[in-house]
Amino acid sequence: MTNVSYITLVGYVAMDTYRYMYFAVMITVYVVIICSNFIIIYIIWTNKNLHEPMYIFIAALSFNCVLYSTTIYPKLLIDFLSDKQIISYSACLFQFFMFYTVGCAEFLLLAAMAFDRYVSICKPLNYSTIMSKTTVSTFLIVAWSFSACHIAVQAILSAKAEMCELRLKGIICNNVIYTLQCVKSKPLTLFGVVALLNLVILPVLFTVFTYTNIFISSYQSCKEFRKKTAETCTPHLLVLIGYFSLMVYDVIIARVESDIPQTARFIMTLQIFLYHPLFNPFIYGLKMREIFKHIRRLFSSKV
Known part of the structure; x- marks a missing residue:
């Protein structure tokens, strides 16, 4: 089938019984994600003392969570209220x-962000020179454009692939779309490995290596310095570990072709996009002292 028009999403469970409950829960989660992340962005944007690289990266991560959620939740909400879940x-x-x-x-x-923390903690005298506005802007541009270029190749190759199936065993279009194709394309598989290496494995290894050096350096310093290091780096590590676990989870669930019960697959798929954008702003808002101080001031002034 080369002229594919619509695909049926068959990963939903008990839609006739629970569609309104699904809708109520998911729209609540989506609103909380949007509001909480925009609060973080607003606080960093409006307070000049937070116009530092670390907080700019946190704002970028919050904006990324908004984009990530908006890619998924609106279509989910439409599907919950539709008789047919198609795309x-x-x-x-x-x-x-x-x-x-x-x-x-x-x-x-x-x-x-890990590189920023490394320069700040291990090379403080050179921090302002290395982490200039140009450097920060370059990191932000590269993060989105480098990722987009890799994924665009995979999307283009998938668009050219011949389809033998129009029923997607999922609720979102993630790696599961490869199961619709008649033959697994070798170029697509090869470039998928390249993208995984460049966009996930190498950045994670770099981040872990960087934080390892930071903690080694802080361990050799005074107690107050170790406390400050833990205070600024722990939230970043929590986010990295949680998000990496979810992405590994996504790859496994999407690639596993065994007969997993539909209910189990449905629940497991929800985990991929439920926790990270929801908990991210709370991790940064509660763990980062400066951000928490401004959040408390913001809401105390509203009362």
């Missing part, structure tokens, strides 16, 4: 492109 193949590929572009950009942003 055009072109729209499915676009969701695939956005989902992984924004998702992989997260690893690059976390790597940039």
Whole structure:
């Protein structure tokens, strides 16, 4: 089948019984994600004392969470209220492109933040020179554009692939779209490995290596310095570990072709996009002292 128009999403469970409950829960989660992340962005944007590289990267991560969620939740909400859960193949590929572009950009942003923390803690005298506005802007541009270029190649190759199936065993267009293709393309598989290496594995290794050096350096310093290091680096590591676990989860769930019960697959797929954008702003808002101080001031002034 080369002229594919619509794909049926068959990963939903008990839609006739629970569609309104699904809708109520997901729209609540989506609103909380949008509001909480925009609060972080607003606080950093409006307070000049937070116009530092670390906080700019946190704002970029919050904006990335908004993009990530908007790629998924609006279509989910429409599906919950629809009699048929369908999507055009072109729209499915676009969701695939956005989902992984924004998702992989997260690893690059976390790597940039790790580099910022390394320079700040281990090379403080050179910090203002190395982490200039130009450097920060370059990191932000590269994070999104580098990721987009890699995923665009995969989306284009997928668009040219011959389809033998129009029923997608999922609720979003992630890696599961490869199961629709008649034959697994070798160039697509090869470039998928390259993208995984460049966008996930290398940034994660760089981030872990960088934080290891930071903690080694702080361990050799005074107690107050170790406390400050833990205070600024722990939230970043929590986000990295949680997000990396979810992305590994995404790859496994999408690639596993065994007969997993539909209910289990449905619940497991929800984990991919439920926790990270929801908990991210709370991790930064509660763990980062300066941000928490401004959040408390913002809401106390409203009372």
